[in-house]
Amino acid sequence: MITENQYSYKEITQDRLYETLIMVRDVFMEFEAPEYSEEGIEEFLRFLEPDEITDKLINNILRIWICDFKDNVVGMIAACDNHINLLFVDGKHHRRGIAKQLLKIMIDYFKPGEITVNSSPYAVEAYRRMGFIEIDTEQIVSGIRYTPMKRYFASPGAGE
Numbered sequence: 001m002i003t004e005n006q007y008s009y010k011e012i013t014q015d016r017l018y019e020t021l022i023m024v025r026d027v028f029m030e031f032e033a034p035e036y037s038e039e040g041i042e043e044f045l046r047f048l049e050p051d052e053i054t055d056k057l058i059n060n061i062l063r064i065w066i067c068d069f070k071d072n073v074v075g076m077i078a079a080c081d082n083h084i085n086l087l088f089v090d091g092k093h094h095r096r097g098i099a100k101q102l103l104k105i106m107i108d109y110f111k112p113g114e115i116t117v118n119s120s121p122y123a124v125e126a127y128r129r130m131g132f133i134e135i136d137t138e139q140i141v142s143g144i145r146y147t148p149m150k151r152y153f154a155s156p157g158a159g160e
Contacts, residue, residue, distance in 0.1 A: 007098060009105055012064040012076070014054065020066055020073045021048050024088045031091065035121045040143025053078075065105050067098045077102035082112035087123070100130055113153055118146035127151075 012020060025048060033041050056062035062085065067075035075098040078086040084106070089098045107115065119127050121138070124147050132149040139146055 006069060007074070007096075007101070008068045009065060009101060010068070012057070012066050014057075016066060016073060017053060017057075017064075018050060020064070020076050021050060021053065023073050023090055024048060024076060024086060027088045027090060031122050032120050036145060037143045040140075040145060043142040043144050056080075063106075063109065065102055065109075067093075067102060069093065075099065075102055077106050079106045079110065082110060082115050084115060084117040087117070099126060103130060107153075115151045117149050118144075119149050121145055121147070124149070 025045065028044060029041075032044070036044070053062065053064075057064065062078055062080050064076060064078045064086075066073050067089070074093045075089040076086065077084060077099075084103075087099055087102065103115075115132075116135075117127060117132065118139075119132070124134070127149050130151070132151040134147050135150045136148040139148065
């Protein structure tokens with residue numbers, strides 16, 4: 001577990017999954033959903049099914065790290081190898097370095113030479129600030145809007 005200021009970071013445990021997914025849903029509905037079609041919203045919410053996520057965690061297909069503030073999940077990153085599947089921070093905690101720290105934890109774990117993400121329209125600028133570049137134009141698949149992005153490192157494991 002890493003503690004930084006009043007925030008603590010750790011790999012998720014099964015007992016924190018539901019709380020984490022509720023936070024993701026709430027942040028999505030506040031910041032992302034206004035930019036999505038109904039089809040896209042439904043598709044995203046299907047992706048958050050606890051049984052599906054649990055199965056991916058158990059089978060080591062997905063790793064999730066969370067950020068706690070006063071025993072509440074306020075941030076999370078979910079990744080598979082060098083790809084970020086989800087990166088969400090509660091709106092009340094935006095621009096406090098939480099996403100950057102979660103990304104650093106992911107990099108330290110996987111030690112990739114590059115990281116990819118399919119960024120929502122809302123998050124493109126945040127990913128740019130963390131060193132990502134667009135590698136294609138915005139796409140729409142099953143109503144989900146995203147821009148493929150990538151961040152390269154000088155050598156594997158070079159997190160900064």
